[in-house]
Amino acid sequence: MEKQDNESLISVRELKKYFNDGEIKALDGITVDINKGDVMVVIGPSGGGKSTFLRSLNLLEVPTSGQIIFEGVDITKKKSDDGKKLDLPLHRRKIGMVFQHFNLFPHKTILQNMTLAPMKTKGLSQAEAEEKALALLERVGLKDRADAYPSQLSGGQKQRVAIVRALAMEPDVMLFDEPTSALDPEMVGEVLAVMKELAKSGMTMVVVTHEMGFAKEVGNRILFISEGKIVEEGTPDQIFNDPQSPRLQDFLSKVLI
């Protein structure tokens, strides 16, 4: 029992997010454990709550009720029971996030995009931060673009930079919010390849995506969220080859052509 608690990196308990005084239930009681090394792929219909769920994990979306226990700390509580104030930025540093629209800083070069947070929050010197950033850029084949501005990169390149910008903070978990949805089709592959490599290296990942191929191949757990609830959860094999609920069967029949 205790061992299980140690392995669980993020424990989500009865997470609810209501809009308009409960008229819209974006999340309606989500409970799930994300363990170290998990590659959890979240699938489901649009507007079903999967992005809201993901964005709640680093509190970009503040839940209405429920708990998110990250590395033993309930980050939904502004004050812990012993009266200590929550240092949210400190926890966010360990939770990397990649957005649908990249959200690179347009006024900074690629290198500056990557060194800003490590220098500001971890007290790294510019030389240290740049050395680390360049090593990461090399890993995704973009070292020669270090001095370019985001507007000079293609969508696929921007997203690869966004991934390594998050990695520069050395997070314990990476969240991906539809990372390939804003890309031209021919650029989807290069971004998925980076994510696949990241998964192989043992990074804990939570990925919201419509790329069912990626979910099958790379994910070890699939979460099907619809109408703010986890309708079904299982291994890729269970979810794709033996779906139980009619809702999931219907969804799969529409996305797997």
Added chain:
Amino acid sequence: MNFQVIGRNIIQIAVKYWDKFLIDGLSYTFALSAITVAFGAIFGAVLALQKMSKIAPLRWLSVAYVEIIRGTPMLLQLYMFYFALPMLIPALNKQKFACIAIALVCNSAAYVSEVIRSGIQAVDYGQTEAALSLGLTKTQNFFSVVLPQAVKNILPALGNEFIMIIKDTSLASTFFIGDLMTQYVLIKGTTYLPIEPLVIVGVIYFTVTFILSKVFGFFERRMRHGEAR
């Protein structure tokens, strides 16, 4: 109307009154505009931050101020400050330049605050989300990510505001501040010619604002290149 005579008069008056009146007026106009822009921007920034504050009464105060300034004529505001300020602050007694300058600053700040607020709010919220997700604090996000991008939205509009102010300072001539328009009234009084000095002063205003708008346009274009370079 004899255009030949008018033309000759214009040249004669321009030459005769240039260093006596017009240069003087221009320097007053510039001084008043510069003071208004500089302090108006600072005061305007404070108002803008107030308006985006989490504390509701601060927000209301800022909103009410901006609405009152925008909803009343500038000339009325000038009269109000001109008469009321010395009563409130005895040190400003007979300091009409200071009173008018303060009035212009208070007026400009209301408009500038809107420019600054909309410039800050025009920065995509995804930028803030990215910064927060990287673990930056709200303050670090504001100064390192949001503000540098907002400045690019704000500066061009601030240039326009400067040009507007140069023209608006002419209202200060109502109180004989010594600006360009005041000099017009003086020259008109000495020469008994209403049209000719008006043309001269008009040409000066136009030249100044035209040059300034070209200069601002130049910097604006350079700033835009800077991003893509």
